[in-house]
Amino acid sequence: MKITKAEFTVSAVSPKQYPGLVQPEIALAGRSNVGKSSLINRFLNRKNLAKTSSRPGKTQTLNFYHVNEQWFFVDLPGYGYARVSKAEQVNWAKFINEYLLQREQLAGIIQLVDIRHEPTNDDVTMAEWIVHSGLPFLVVATKADKIGKSRWGPQKELIRKKLNLNREAEIVVFSAETSVGLQELHDWVEWLIGQNL
Secondary structure: OOOOEEEEEEEEEOOHHHOOOOEEEEEEEOOOOOOOOHHHHHHOOOOOOOOOOOOOOOOOOOEEEEEEEOEEEEEEOOOOOOOOOOHHHHHHHHHHHHHHHOOOOEEEEEEEEEEOOOOOOHHHHHHHHHHHHOOOOEEEEEHHHOOOHHHHHHHHHHHHHHHOOOOOOOOOOOOOOOOOOOHHHHHHHHHHHHHHO
16 A cells, blocks of 8 residues: 555544545554554554654544555554543543444544563453454554564464354454554555545
8 A cells, every 4th residue: 555645633632523535444453552643643654643652541532544544543542551541541432432433434443452472351352342343354463573584473372262163263463563463454554544435
């Protein structure tokens, strides 16, 4: 997939703030600090389009990125960040659920998990919701550069088992630092967008 244009469009917390275009959207879901912003920047070949932060929980809205004037990445707030108040977490859950359940333009979901660790209960809950939704999805195991290559296979199997995914479910090992897995990610997105244009 050739990226010719990419721009941040809007931060939204309610449907009336969503972009008005009827174009496919791909949601990015994952716990705080799993590397969603880094993935967006690497995928789009832009250094700071999506703001990365060393402070987890920084993304507190649905952030829409318009790509090639044809489709959107939608970065969801990271889940499972304990320092955010319960009220804030409830509020986030409300507008995330509203988006995931009601947005007709939602074409598929990419769930990010950290390859270094066993998926959390929040990861499992999200995976169950995605499978139940029937939407096309891809699991991306991020931060592959942080562990030895020999551990990629075993960690992938651990993720598959913990998330209760069948053999057909694709898991891409990815690193924003080295671009490992970038081509597979591009291929999947290109396939999905092609199904929805």
